[in-house]
Amino acid sequence: MSSTRTGCGQWVDNERGIIERDIFVSDEIYSRELKQVFGRAWLFVGHQSQIPNPYDFFVSRMGAESVIMTRDKNGKIHVFLNTCRHRGMKVCRYDQGNARVFTCPYHAWSYSVDGNLTSAPGGLAGVPQLKAAYRDQLDKSQWGLVPVAKLVNYKGSIWANWDKDAPEFEDYIGGMKLYLDAVLDHRDGRPGGSEVIGGIQKWKVPSNWKFGAENFIGDLYHITSHRSVDMVAIGPSGAGRRDAPVAPKESAKRPPPFASIGFPNHGHGLIGNLPHTEEMPYVPSFTLTPEVEDYYKHVYHARVANLGAEKRGLAAVGTIFPNLSFHGMQPRALFTWHPNGPREMEIWKWYLVDADAPATVKDVLRRYYLRYAGPAGLTEQDDMENWNYATSASAGMEAGRYPYNYQMGMGFEKPAPDLEQAVYTTAVTEQNQRIFYKRWAQFMEADGWNDLRPENSSAFADIMARRQT
Amino acid sequence: MSAALDALLLQREIEAFYYLEAELLDERRYEEWLDLLTDDISYFMPLRRNVKFGSHAAQENTQEGRDAAWFDEGKHTLTQRVRQIATGIHWAEEPLSRVRHLITNVQIASASPEKPGAREMDVKSNFLIYRNRIDDETDIFAGQRRDCLRQAGDGWKVARRVILLDQSTLLAKNLTFFF
Numbered sequence: 236m237s238s239t240r241t242g243c244g245q246w247v248d249n250e251r252g253i254i255e256r257d258i259f260v261s262d263e264i265y266s267r268e269l270k271q272v273f274g275r276a277w278l279f280v281g282h283q284s285q286i287p288n289p290y291d292f293f294v295s296r297m298g299a300e301s302v303i304m305t306r307d308k309n310g311k312i313h314v315f316l317n318t319c320r321h322r323g324m325k326v327c328r329y330d331q332g333n334a335r336v337f338t339c340p341y342h343a344w345s346y347s348v349d350g351n352l353t354s355a356p357g358g359l360a361g362v363p364q365l366k367a368a369y370r371d372q373l374d375k376s377q378w379g380l381v382p383v384a385k386l387v388n389y390k391g392s393i394w395a396n397w398d399k400d401a402p403e404f405e406d407y408i409g410g411m412k413l414y415l416d417a418v419l420d421h422r423d424g425r426p427g428g429s430e431v432i433g434g435i436q437k438w439k440v441p442s443n444w445k446f447g448a449e450n451f452i453g454d455l456y457h458i459t460s461h462r463s464v465d466m467v468a469i470g471p472s473g474a475g476r477r478d479a480p481v482a483p484k485e486s487a488k489r490p491p492p493f494a495s496i497g498f499p500n501h502g503h504g505l506i507g508n509l510p511h512t513e514e515m516p517y518v519p520s521f522t523l524t525p526e527v528e529d530y531y532k533h534v535y536h537a538r539v540a541n542l543g544a545e546k547r548g549l550a551a552v553g554t555i556f557p558n559l560s561f562h563g564m565q566p567r568a569l570f571t572w573h574p575n576g577p578r579e580m581e582i583w584k585w586y587l588v589d590a591d592a593p594a595t596v597k598d599v600l601r602r603y604y605l606r607y608a609g610p611a612g613l614t615e616q617d618d619m620e621n622w623n624y625a626t627s628a629s630a631g632m633e634a635g636r637y638p639y640n641y642q643m644g645m646g647f648e649k650p651a652p653d654l655e656q657a658v659y660t661t662a663v664t665e666q667n668q669r670i671f672y673k674r675w676a677q678f679m680e681a682d683g684w685n686d687l688r689p690e691n692s693s694a695f696a697d698i699m700a701r702r703q704t
Numbered sequence: 705m706s707a708a709l710d711a712l713l714l715q716r717e718i719e720a721f722y723y724l725e726a727e728l729l730d731e732r733r734y735e736e737w738l739d740l741l742t743d744d745i746s747y748f749m750p751l752r753r754n755v756k757f758g759s760h761a762a763q764e765n766t767q768e769g770r771d772a773a774w775f776d777e778g779k780h781t782l783t784q785r786v787r788q789i790a791t792g793i794h795w796a797e798e799p800l801s802r803v804r805h806l807i808t809n810v811q812i813a814s815a816s817p818e819k820p821g822a823r824e825m826d827v828k829s830n831f832l833i834y835r836n837r838i839d840d841e842t843d844i845f846a847g848q849r850r851d852c853l854r855q856a857g858d859g860w861k862v863a864r865r866v867i868l869l870d871q872s873t874l875l876a877k878n879l880t881f882f883f
Contacts (some may be wrong), residue, residue: 329756331763332755407796434771439874440877464788469784581873601772606775621795
């Protein structure tokens with residue numbers, strides 16, 4: 236960050252489609268991101284199926300910090316900062332487990348999950364030598380674990396926010412809801428019918444976190460990078476790398492356009508089908524495993540019946556600002572790009588299946604997910620290589636004078652039918668990346684949520700005004 | 705005396721098998737390495753978790769056939785991995801990494817080579833795998849392999865391999881090589 240730059244608008248120039256390399260490597264920009272972006276945005280923490288029983292916990296992250304997601308005796312879910320209020324030691328260093336109380340290893344301050352005997356959930360329950368050393372003058376009610384300001388269980392997915400002024404979650408995701416629903420719902424259309432496969436993949440990548448987020452928000456252009464996996468054909472029907480999204484030619488029904496769809500006022504985006512009210516024709520996609528193919532055929536017909544003429548949409552990939560991305564079809568998963576300094580991120584991956592799918596179906600899907608995705612996935616290995624070297628090259632003294640080009644499809648955005656204040660372009664474009672970085676720049680400059688309300692944003696109108704006719 | 709000598713010879717034979725396997729991998733002779741695996745091999749590498757004392761047996765490692773893992777696959781996928789490297793455009797391994805496998809602590813857990821029909825044997829070994837990539841990328845992986853070896857003709861093949869990597873969060877961007 237050079238001292239002549241005063242605002243983030245100078246790193247992100249959406250009118251010209253130009254972004255400075257600094258945003259991927261600068262320590263100052265990174266520190267500001269933690270406060271301005273991760274301190275205000277809704278962040279994905281985990282899934283309710285990871286903590287099914289009272290006192291189950293799962294240790295997760297929000298931005299660069301550790302948090303504990305727990306369930307109390309009444310089934311209510313809480314998220315606390317994982318740090319003792321006395322000297323900061325992590326009160327929990329397990330990845331998961333079951334505990335009513337978290338006791339700090341350092342001086343044994345202990346915190347109650349459900350607020351039993353304390354003023355609030357996470358309250359300070361026990362302090363050694365309270366009488367002898369503190370002379371009974373410690374106000375325990377003021378020294379509980381720090382809870383998040385806002386928490387929501389959205390169809391089983393748990394999200395939290397540090398900023399009490401943040402809008403409600405559904406206002407935050409806006410029109411993206413349709414596509415998040417498709418990830419979380421049962422494939423037959425029943426709300427929230429998915430569950431997490433046990434075990435969260437976590438791995439460190441020498442890359443800025445935004446390279447992951449921008450790749451999944453709408454970079455179909457990079458498929459050329461995955462040609463090697465298409466050549467060896469890991470797809471569940473024995474071709475390519477995933478299930479075929481294209482309907483048979485002879486089909487009477489045509490699927491709605493496959494497009495890049497973005498929400499400029501919110502900062503989210505996806506690659507998928509525009510909303511439609513009739514189910515697309517069935518396309519066999521697990522032909523190598525008849526049992527799974529039968530399941531999907533069954534689920535397809537149930538979906539047609541369950542959804543009727545309801546509006547629906549399905550995304551191949553998408554990003555909810557700032558750092559939650561997903562694979563909406565296969566390999567169905569939610570993943571977070573946790574910031575670990577400007578040049579490193581930690582990727583966490585939650586794989587999803589229909590909760591009541593037969594064991595064979597879950598097994599085949601799980602194996603397919605693992606050969607596709609994650610650090611050992613034949614497809615995603617190449618992504619990490621790209622982001623790794625894109626990050627290190629962003630730091631060059633000379634290279635730093637040459638910003639990146641995000642001009643693809645600029646001026647060709649159209650208002651998306653059946654979605655409010657949304658735009659779409661043909662699938663291969665950089666529309667969504669521009670939307671993402673515009674929103675990022677807004678967060679970096681804003682003094683608070685008063686400056687960030689999606690309903691007050693002119694981002695959609697600005698794109699419309701710059702259309703090439 | 706003869707039984708002790710047989711055990712020593714068997715130990716030596718198995719160690720030689722592992723050294724050969726390591727050499728094939730380090731020399732990038734992947735097709736030959738695939739020949740050392742049975743067609744029905746199961747190749748599994750669980751995720752490892754930090755859990756409370758006393759719950760390791762039940763919770764430390766993700767479970768085969770049920771949970772997420774780093775690898776849970778068979779020969780077909782392993783062969784695809786080899787073929788992908790051979791495309792020359794698998795960018796995570798193009799240019800190729802330099803990988804070295806050090807295999808130690810070979811312990812034959814159970815074997816009855818004298819008896820006909822008992823042609824399988826459980827063997828544990830430790831590994832230290834060094835990977836260097838491009839210029840300064842360096843990863844070190846330590847852990848244990850729990851194999852089932854099956855006698856095939858004059859030699860042995862790996863029929864099952866469980867890989868316990870001694871990391872919970874993977875400290876590497878990818879796993880593009882073989883354990």
